[in-house]
Amino acid sequence: MNYFKTLGLTAALLMGTSGMAFAQAKTIAGGSEVDMVLLPKFLGILVFDQANEGAQEAHAELANPGDLLFQGPTPENSVAGQIEIVTTAATNGVGAVMISNNAGDQITPAAEAAQAAGAKVVTWDSPIPSGAGEDIFVAQVDFGSIGVVMADMALSITGGSGQFAVLSATPDAANQNAWIEAMKAALAADAKYAGLELVDVVYGDDQAEVSYNRALALVDSYPDLKLIMAPTTVGIQAAAKAMQDEGLCDTVKTSGLGLPSEMVSYTLNGCAPEFALWDFRDLGYLTYYTAYGLATGQLTGEIGETFTAGRMGDFTVEADPGREGAKRILMGPFTVYNAENVEAAAK
Amino acid sequence: MGWIDRISPQTLRILALLAVLALTVLFFASQIENYFNARLFNRVSSSVAIMALIACAQTLVILTRNIDLSIGSVVGFTAFATGSLVTNNPEINPLLLAAYAMVVGAGFGVVNGLLVAYARVPSIIVTLATMAIFRSLLVEYSDAKSITSDALPKWLVDFPNVPLFTIAGVELRAAFVTSLIIVLAVHIALSRLRPARKLFAVGSNPEAAEMAGINQKAVIFAAFVAAGALAGLGGFMFLARFGNITVVAGLGFELKSVAAAVVGGVAINGGSGSVIGALIGAILVDMIDTSLVRWELVSEFWREAVLGLLILTAVAVDAILMRRLIALRVRREKARKEAAK
Numbered sequence: 039m040n041y042f043k044t045l046g047l048t049a050a051l052l053m054g055t056s057g058m059a060f061a062q063a064k065t066i067a068g069g070s071e072v073d074m075v076l077l078p079k080f081l082g083i084l085v086f087d088q089a090n091e092g093a094q095e096a097h098a099e100l101a102n103p104g105d106l107l108f109q110g111p112t113p114e115n116s117v118a119g120q121i122e123i124v125t126t127a128a129t130n131g132v133g134a135v136m137i138s139n140n141a142g143d144q145i146t147p148a149a150e151a152a153q154a155a156g157a158k159v160v161t162w163d164s165p166i167p168s169g170a171g172e173d174i175f176v177a178q179v180d181f182g183s184i185g186v187v188m189a190d191m192a193l194s195i196t197g198g199s200g201q202f203a204v205l206s207a208t209p210d211a212a213n214q215n216a217w218i219e220a221m222k223a224a225l226a227a228d229a230k231y232a233g234l235e236l237v238d239v240v241y242g243d244d245q246a247e248v249s250y251n252r253a254l255a256l257v258d259s260y261p262d263l264k265l266i267m268a269p270t271t272v273g274i275q276a277a278a279k280a281m282q283d284e285g286l287c288d289t290v291k292t293s294g295l296g297l298p299s300e301m302v303s304y305t306l307n308g309c310a311p312e313f314a315l316w317d318f319r320d321l322g323y324l325t326y327y328t329a330y331g332l333a334t335g336q337l338t339g340e341i342g343e344t345f346t347a348g349r350m351g352d353f354t355v356e357a358d359p360g361r362e363g364a365k366r367i368l369m370g371p372f373t374v375y376n377a378e379n380v381e382a383a384a385k
Numbered sequence: 386m387g388w389i390d391r392i393s394p395q396t397l398r399i400l401a402l403l404a405v406l407a408l409t410v411l412f413f414a415s416q417i418e419n420y421f422n423a424r425l426f427n428r429v430s431s432s433v434a435i436m437a438l439i440a441c442a443q444t445l446v447i448l449t450r451n452i453d454l455s456i457g458s459v460v461g462f463t464a465f466a467t468g469s470l471v472t473n474n475p476e477i478n479p480l481l482l483a484a485y486a487m488v489v490g491a492g493f494g495v496v497n498g499l500l501v502a503y504a505r506v507p508s509i510i511v512t513l514a515t516m517a518i519f520r521s522l523l524v525e526y527s528d529a530k531s532i533t534s535d536a537l538p539k540w541l542v543d544f545p546n547v548p549l550f551t552i553a554g555v556e557l558r559a560a561f562v563t564s565l566i567i568v569l570a571v572h573i574a575l576s577r578l579r580p581a582r583k584l585f586a587v588g589s590n591p592e593a594a595e596m597a598g599i600n601q602k603a604v605i606f607a608a609f610v611a612a613g614a615l616a617g618l619g620g621f622m623f624l625a626r627f628g629n630i631t632v633v634a635g636l637g638f639e640l641k642s643v644a645a646a647v648v649g650g651v652a653i654n655g656g657s658g659s660v661i662g663a664l665i666g667a668i669l670v671d672m673i674d675t676s677l678v679r680w681e682l683v684s685e686f687w688r689e690a691v692l693g694l695l696i697l698t699a700v701a702v703d704a705i706l707m708r709r710l711i712a713l714r715v716r717r718e719k720a721r722k723e724a725a726k
Binding site (some may be wrong): 245 | 391417419428432435441516517520521523524527529530531533534535545546626627628629631632633634635636637674675678679685686
């Protein structure tokens, strides 16, 4: 397990530094007609729209005469809506479905039906936990390394020791749960984190009002709390706002995964001194290249296969260290934002 | 005649609710450390400031034997639209901004009202559909952008938390006081004003109301529009408190508002109930919700189920208390008549 994680990190580093290291990288040729569907967790969230922009960019670049549809459920209907869209896409005979899965393993029957109908199922952002019904997962960053980054931010913000709590999205979000587990593993693996105590994990359902109230409940329950770690763009913002409103920013800091444009004021006033994220445009772009390659038969999706994803360089299919039997493509890296770089990134 | 024969059933109901509220606080105080303090009041009152308005709006509709499931979407949309307006016009007058929120909310109420009162489609179907439609309109209108608190003027963001009075750490904050005033105003209107009394008439016996010359359709229509306006104001308060508005704003408020109203003793079949009851219902539901998060015995996955169970218990205890009291009264009445013979 640890060996694989190191392997993943090394691979990510290699890709970051020398795009040409993999000699026999396949070039994806454009021009073939494939209808494709990009399916976010639900509509109306900025990061998913950014992923769509990236996918549209790749769609134009590869001159696919088919359609790229950005279809998603409405927020109140996320799980059922995702299943319905995958089912409809299969019936309509699309070549590829790209899913940021919000339905846990419940999506599997619909995804398998889509595969049986000839579509490639590529997950991005959030995978199918069991891997069943999925051809490949385009991972934004190594899930294990997110755990390490969150643990490191907790370490630097708390000054090395103290209580902290996690404010997550929904209790069944596959990506957040994996990140929290990875963070727990990172905390246990290294003695330098020994002073940190994770006291609770609560869920704000990715709604501002629920997250805000949960953040306050954490402060009330744990008088010595020093930090709230929110691995979700909605949660981190709500927690920072709650601490600011109650005048608690001096004692309780906020950190996690956030969008620079939404977090800039909290980072500058010290409520959220440090947080991290990756580029969702790139994620959409890479996902499109992967799905297009698979759907046109140019890629087989076998472990070890290497291809060039346009402007982003070369990527290799590998075993997913977090999910046995599943495959992934690792994008990376991510950026840690603080008072020095957040303003530039927010523009 | 003892006190029990003189107090109105409405007042009895509110007393029973307050007793349930006190029992709930005692229960959680025995379970959770550092529970019963000024912070608890500040937390619950700040949070209830929004739900009180929405439960009050829901009550107006339920009184006429209808239901408004679109109310959460209306709150979300108005919060976003109001945020969008003030982001682009930071100099706008605060009262004008609140009025804008109410007009937008009332606009949605007009749609619901027309369909329910004049097209005669059952309200549960109309509002189930408009819940999804209004939410989709918000998704479309927002264009995947969100409102962020740093784009809002300072007065708006600061307003909900301004303490008007502070006694021993207990703060009466502006948002809560505003909501209280509005709920009281609606209560006085419902109990004193003739046009508002028509809501009860239509809800308790539509045929009789029609015979009495009450224009049923107009009353139901007005109830939906008023509820929309109140929900719009709820959206304004939501914007002020949370600042960060995405397309999921207000999701689930429809059920919470129905729960608050029903727990607060508003009859789901219309015709009886009060907004004061709904306010206490909102406080009870919010307090159970906040306290459950802090109660270590209940895991995240069971919280919703336990919340449901506690709401059912609260309603049952309230119903049993009321039934007992009414039975007691009837017995006393009979006994008095016997004695008079």
